[in-house]
Amino acid sequence: MKNRRSVLLSAAALAGTAAVAGRRTARAQQEEVRVGVLSPMTGPAARFGAIQQSTLTLAAEDVNGAGGIRSLGGARIRLIFGDTRGEADMGVTETERLITRERVHALIGAFQSGVGLPSSAVAERYEIPWLNFGTVDRITQRGFRYVFRPHANDTLKARALVEGVMALARQRGGLRSGVILSENTEWGKSVADKQKIFLEQAGVEIKLVEHYPYAAPDLTSMVVKARALRPDLVVANSYLGDALLITRLMGEYRFRPTVYAAGGGGHLQPDFVRGAGALAEGVICATIWDPAVGRNIPWIKEVNDRHVARNGVPITEDAACYYQCFQVLVDALERARQVDPKKIRDAIAATDITDPNHRAMFVPCTRLTFDETGQNPTATAMAVQVQQGRLRLVYPPGVAEPDVTPIWPYRGAA
């Protein structure tokens, strides 16, 4: 105990001297800004972590190459990565390490909401700003002062999906009834509740909400039962395996609702489109970001093209949100004029961006601000549709690809 306290004290002392030294040199010479990044670099989600890392590296090089943070005398940004392995306890340990040992000035993380929830609490305790990627609403609803989310949470995402589907349906005969098939872990349950509320507000009668067991060997009964209700709309919230199973069963049982929509998750992944084949055609899915955004916004296309040229893969939904978090931080650093985490926090809280060409608008919204909980209230999502094995952006109008015609109705394999 004594040991730990003395370590903490010396860490605090170190941080103190660093801060003083920082203040002295900031105006005169270059200062380094250290940004901690928490991602799953190993484990089942390592694929995602790799793209988050390459996207942020690109972003940091751009900022440093253009002269660093001007208000800090051209300070360079140094990214320090922490591997969460996708596990909550590793996320907490790595967050502690980045704060106490690497003495980062701000943090970005952590992909899985289950990791972000406890890790951001560590950042809050040390009063280090935490820019969050992770959609679970609760992350910004704990009365924290240092946690910010510039992109959509689950509620905003569910609303965007319902708005998108209803807007497309309006010119095509509307939708009267629907069913929601959702996996029974925390994500599936919270998303389904919100979709039900928004759909009912839009005048759609919800005939069935079923929470099926995650990774079940068979879901025939659920699909058969849903089909018998003859809904115009099916909304599924599934991880990849279940998404494949449900879609194939819908194909086998000739279950073709007018609209087959999904809340995200498995239906967005390339393995789904590959595995479901023709049955995936026409599936409409909510997403926070898609590379197709670049079809309307040239600078976004330029960033993504460079990422593809360098890493061979496009930027993903989650990596785009990491990019946005990073740019929000850069914007705040320019205004903070110092690297004191408390001042950076205040600058982030005062963020107000409306210029669509601002780099923090990589994930587009009308106005980027933060409410008292740290959530960007105007953050939204978009709808993509599988067309010829590719995801095409179909909603909202300003973002949708100009040459895309929605597939309507869902045809299944026929």
Added chain:
Amino acid sequence: MTELVIQGALSGLLIGGIYGLIALGLNLVFGTMRVVNFAQGTLLMVGMFMAYWLFVLTGLHPYLSPLVTVPALFALGYALQYFLVTPLLARERAREPMSVLLMTLGLALVLENLALMLFRGDYKTVQVRETSAVWILGDYIVSVGRFWSFVAMLGTVTALWLFLSRTDLGRAIRAVGQDRQVARLLGMNDRVIYNYAFGISTAVMGIAAAALVPFYYTHPAVGTSFLLKAFVIVVLGGLGSMPGAALGGLAVGLIEGVIGIWTEAAVAQILLFAVFIAMLFFRPAGLLGLERK
């Protein structure tokens, strides 16, 4: 509603065939060695990856994959028993070999993580004619892939039953299962017989894998949910009984299918495990299991 229930029962019975096949493998090992093989689901996963890669690399239809996977898995099972289980079993004095049980659990974790390392967490699927094919019988729809898995189960049960009752090796396996000491006194080499039993139980996973791959997805964790079902089935049908495993599989599929229509898939799961506990309580030998003293 009646139509729905019949449709649910039909599809439940068909998927019950797959459950039955996995329970069959589990039962064979338990029936001879009194060991619950926690790696059974993972061995199914190994079979599925073999069938998947055979299809991708050589274009071999998954239904023909047992030609390769059954001998390969038999060899794997034989080797596992020879190199891992037997040495442990030899050290165990107690009748219920605890360390072997824990070893199979460890083996399952090793194999699963090895698969995760080799093949990543991607979900692999194949597209063959049977993938989404159905037969329409009046008002009812029968999935072709699930139908063939049902046929495969019936065939395997019959073959195993004939093997166990008509051949010398089969009788020896049963004899060792009934009483190891007496079998040994009668001149049987119980260790070699264990090797065969484990090998056959693993080989059966090749058949289950072939039946599953056309319509299901292949993933390192795919065996877990099937294994849980297989435990329920083994207890329901009777520990060590081959027809019991088949019958138990069909019963579990039927319960899931019908209850899933009336209520929810999640409720069907709860009910299933309630039945599991009730069976352990009131009829521990299962429907067709022999009462042991």
